Amino acid sequence: MAQFQSPRGMNDILPEQMAIWQQIEQTCQKISRQFGYEWIVTPIVEDQRIFSRTAGTDSDIVSKEMYVFEDRGGDSLALRPEGTAGVVRAFIEHGMSNRPQPLRLCYFGPFFRYDRPQAGRYRQLWQFGVELIGESSPIADAEVINLQNSLYKNLGLSNVELRINSIGSPESRKKYLDSLKKFLKPQINNLSNESQRHFETNPFRILDSKIENDQKIVSQAPKILEYIDNEDRGHFKSVCNYLDALNINYKIDSGIVRGLDYYTRTVWEFQPADGGSQSTIGAGGRYDNLVEILGGTATPAVGFGTGIERISLNMKKIDEHDQIQNIDAFTIPLGEAGAIRSVQIGNILRNAGFNIVSGIAGRSLRSQLRSANNQNASYALIIGDDEVNANRIQVKALKTEQEQQLLSEEELINFLNTSV
RNA sequence: GUGGGUGUAGCUUAGUGGUUAAAGCGCCUGGUUGUGGCCCAGGAGACCGUGGGUUCAAAUCCCAUCAUCCACCCCA
Incomplete structure (x- = not known):
C-alpha cells in the first residue's frame, strides 16, 4: 500500500484515460467555436462571499459542501464550487458590459465540493460551462440549450434526455411559494424532517424531495407553471418553440428546481434515459439577477455547466477500449x-x-x-x-x-x- | 452528515486457524557475436490497509481505525 494517496474524492487521470478525456475537451472547444463562444479562465479560488451571496447561504453547496479557508492575510477564500459566479465576477470587474452584447463566454476546469464521494460524484470535479450574458430573449436560452445538446450529440451520447421547467421571475415565484406553503401547511407534520426544515427556508426544495411520501403530497401541490406571470409564461413557451424548431426533444418537468438560488425563469437538466442516481450530466438555467447581486448593473444571462467525469462515464458505457498512441x-x-x-x-x-x-x-x-x-x-x-x-x-x-x-x-x- | 459492502504483488484474483503467502497478466533479464511479436527459462515485486486483542499458532477469528466502493442527502 502506497504511503500517500490522492485526497479523498480527488482522482488522478491516468494516461490510458486521457484519450476519452481529450476527446471531450476537444469537442468542447470545437462546439464552442462553432457557436462563437470565447474562452475565459478565472481563479480556482474566490472570495467566499462570491458564492455565498449568489448560490444562497441555505443551498447545500454553500452550507455544507464548500471548501473555505482563511489565507495568511486573513481573507476568507473558497475553492470554487461552480463556475458561473466567478465568470460573472470577472464580467463586472473588467467592465465587460461595454463589450458588444450579448457576451458569449465558456470555461473548462476543476471545481470543488466537500461531499461524500460515490459513483459519478467527486470532491474535485471538472466542468465545461458556457455563459451568454446580456440578453433576455428566449432565443438566448434556446441557443445555450442547443449548444449543450450539440456537445452531447457530437460525443455520441444519443440517449440523453432534456427536462426543462420555468421557475418564473422572483415576483411570480414569491406568489407561488406563498400558495405552496399554504397548501403544505396543513400537512406539514406528514412531511419528512428534511422537508419540514425546507418549509421555512426554501419550500421550493420540497418539490424535488426523493422521499416517497413527500412526493405523494407534492404531486397534489399547485404547479409553478400555473403561477408564473404572462411574461414568464410567454418566455417559456417561446423557448419551447425554438427547441421544437431545432428538433430538440424535451420533457417539461415541474420537479426541476435547481439547487442554486440565483436561477430565474428557464431551468433544465440533461440526463441519460437509463440513468439512476447521480446521473445528471449537465444542467443550466437563466440567471437574470446574478450580475446585480454581485454589484453590477442588472444584466440578464443564461448558461449551463456539464460534468466531464459524468460525460466520460456515459461514453465508457458506449465504447470501452483504450486508444493506443501512434x-x-x-x-x-x-x-x-x-x-x-x-x-x-x-x-x-x-x-x-x-x-x-x-x-x-x-x-x-x-x-x-x-x-x-x-x-x-x-x-x-x-x-x-x-x-x-x-x-x-x-x-x-x-x-x-x-x-x-x-x-x-x-x-x-x-x-x-x-x-x- | 447517515447506512451497507470490500481491503492479499502494478492489475485481476486464490488462499477461511498450522512450514519460507500462490497463480495469471504486466514489468525486467536471458535463450551465444547486433534483430521484435509466439514460445521457453530465470528474476524483481506483498511487513496480507493500520493498530490492538483472542490463541501454542492469525492473511484467516474479534474490536477499533483508516481507505475505498455503493446507496441516502444533495448535485455535475
Missing part, C-alpha cells in the same frame, strides 16, 4: 557513438513532423526491439556504431514483413513521409 518510429541506440547519434536522429525526425520514442542506451538489441513492439511503433531505427561509421540507419518495419533497409538520413525522412 508512434512512428522507435530509435534503438547501440554502443556509445550510436547513443549520441540516435538522440540527434530523434530530434531531426521530430522536427520533420514524426512521433519518435527514444530507446534507452545500454539495453540489448533484443530488449529494445521488444520495447519498440510493446509501444506499438511502426518502425525501429537501429543506430549502432556500424551505422554511425557508414552514416546510415537500419530501418526495420515492425508492423509489416517489409524487408529491412539501410538508409541515409535524407532517405529515411523520405521513406517515413511515404510510409506513415
Whole structure:
C-alpha cells in the first residue's frame, strides 16, 4: 500500500484515460467555436462571499459542501464550487458590459465540493460551462440549450434526455411559494424532517424531495407553471418553440428546481434515459439577477455547466477500449557513438513532423526491439556504431514483413513521409 | 452528515486457524557475436490497509481505525 494517496474524492487521470478525456475537451472547444463562444479562465479560488451571496447561504453547496479557508492575510477564500459566479465576477470587474452584447463566454476546469464521494460524484470535479450574458430573449436560452445538446450529440451520447421547467421571475415565484406553503401547511407534520426544515427556508426544495411520501403530497401541490406571470409564461413557451424548431426533444418537468438560488425563469437538466442516481450530466438555467447581486448593473444571462467525469462515464458505457498512441518510429541506440547519434536522429525526425520514442542506451538489441513492439511503433531505427561509421540507419518495419533497409538520413525522412 | 459492502504483488484474483503467502497478466533479464511479436527459462515485486486483542499458532477469528466502493442527502 502506497504511503500517500490522492485526497479523498480527488482522482488522478491516468494516461490510458486521457484519450476519452481529450476527446471531450476537444469537442468542447470545437462546439464552442462553432457557436462563437470565447474562452475565459478565472481563479480556482474566490472570495467566499462570491458564492455565498449568489448560490444562497441555505443551498447545500454553500452550507455544507464548500471548501473555505482563511489565507495568511486573513481573507476568507473558497475553492470554487461552480463556475458561473466567478465568470460573472470577472464580467463586472473588467467592465465587460461595454463589450458588444450579448457576451458569449465558456470555461473548462476543476471545481470543488466537500461531499461524500460515490459513483459519478467527486470532491474535485471538472466542468465545461458556457455563459451568454446580456440578453433576455428566449432565443438566448434556446441557443445555450442547443449548444449543450450539440456537445452531447457530437460525443455520441444519443440517449440523453432534456427536462426543462420555468421557475418564473422572483415576483411570480414569491406568489407561488406563498400558495405552496399554504397548501403544505396543513400537512406539514406528514412531511419528512428534511422537508419540514425546507418549509421555512426554501419550500421550493420540497418539490424535488426523493422521499416517497413527500412526493405523494407534492404531486397534489399547485404547479409553478400555473403561477408564473404572462411574461414568464410567454418566455417559456417561446423557448419551447425554438427547441421544437431545432428538433430538440424535451420533457417539461415541474420537479426541476435547481439547487442554486440565483436561477430565474428557464431551468433544465440533461440526463441519460437509463440513468439512476447521480446521473445528471449537465444542467443550466437563466440567471437574470446574478450580475446585480454581485454589484453590477442588472444584466440578464443564461448558461449551463456539464460534468466531464459524468460525460466520460456515459461514453465508457458506449465504447470501452483504450486508444493506443501512434508512434512512428522507435530509435534503438547501440554502443556509445550510436547513443549520441540516435538522440540527434530523434530530434531531426521530430522536427520533420514524426512521433519518435527514444530507446534507452545500454539495453540489448533484443530488449529494445521488444520495447519498440510493446509501444506499438511502426518502425525501429537501429543506430549502432556500424551505422554511425557508414552514416546510415537500419530501418526495420515492425508492423509489416517489409524487408529491412539501410538508409541515409535524407532517405529515411523520405521513406517515413511515404510510409506513415 | 447517515447506512451497507470490500481491503492479499502494478492489475485481476486464490488462499477461511498450522512450514519460507500462490497463480495469471504486466514489468525486467536471458535463450551465444547486433534483430521484435509466439514460445521457453530465470528474476524483481506483498511487513496480507493500520493498530490492538483472542490463541501454542492469525492473511484467516474479534474490536477499533483508516481507505475505498455503493446507496441516502444533495448535485455535475
